[in-house]
Amino acid sequence: MNRQPALILAVHGTRDPHGTAVAHSLALRVGEITRVPTHLAFADVLTPSVGDVAASVPGPVVVVPAFLASGYHVRKDIPHQLARAGRADAVLAPALGAHPAVVATAHRRLLAAGHRDTDAVVLACAGTSDARARAELHDSARALAARLDTPVATGYIATGGPTVAEQVARLRAQGHERVSVAAWLLAPGLFHDRLADVGADVVAPPLCPDPAIAHAVAERYRQAAIPLPV
Incomplete structure (x- = not known):
């Protein structure tokens, strides 16, 4: 039996309420596109953290980092959070920026x-x-x-x-x-x-809200989810 893994959308986090609202809206839209459980997590500034969310989600997990380059958070921080949470099995998709x-x-x-x-x-x-x-x-x-x-x-x-x-x-x-x-x-x-x-x-305004960003996140998820076992 195959089951689609849950999706964790990892964003940086901001104290600006408009930015946080955009992040929540993006996660909702991604969930509508992928039709899989989608959880918003923050790499910094806000909670819940990526590690906390990963620890609470059962079964296979794909983490899609909504970052525009593969810097510190993508290459080091998020993997460390996943390891500390006991989720070394989680698949980390590429950063969003190259899409x-x-x-x-x-x-x-x-x-x-x-x-x-x-x-x-x-x-x-x-x-x-x-x-x-x-x-x-x-x-x-x-x-x-x-x-x-x-x-x-x-x-x-x-x-x-x-x-x-x-x-x-x-x-x-x-x-x-x-x-x-x-x-x-x-x-x-x-x-x-x-x-x-x-x-x-x-x-120019920020990239979100734009439907194409949610579809790019969904594509990152699907590409990462393909090889996952049950």
Whole structure:
């Protein structure tokens, strides 16, 4: 007898109530798409933690990290939480950021915000000190550049550099009259609020809510769930 494993949607966590509401809404939508038990868990800031949720869910489990690069939380923190919870059997899907639907969503959100074909573009990322994650963020910027047919610079909000504001200033100094910022952020919160002061002409909203993000999570789940035994 085969049984579909439960899905744990792992998000970072934010003290912004709008961001938390978006996370809950995303989990509900993913559950509707996959038709499997779907549980929201937080890697940081809020509870329940990924480990706590994993320990409470019986049977096979797939954890889908709703992160836009494979940084500390995806590569170290979440696996450690699962191990401490006695759920070494849980399958950890790849981070969400590399999924083509996420880049397509960033593209749509930027156009809807008022981006013009002649604008210079910065991809605003939360930031990371992890070299592998930074490489993934640069790959995402190149993927967005291919959709826009224009170069896309990578800027950081919280960790690392150059910052988004520095990239906007650099592009202005190079002669660009207008600069658009694409938000490589899933939900509203402090990081996205900071983009209001970077000096850009256009700042796209976060990626959620957008139906494509929920479908991308569902696809990550299905791909990870295929080899699971009963």
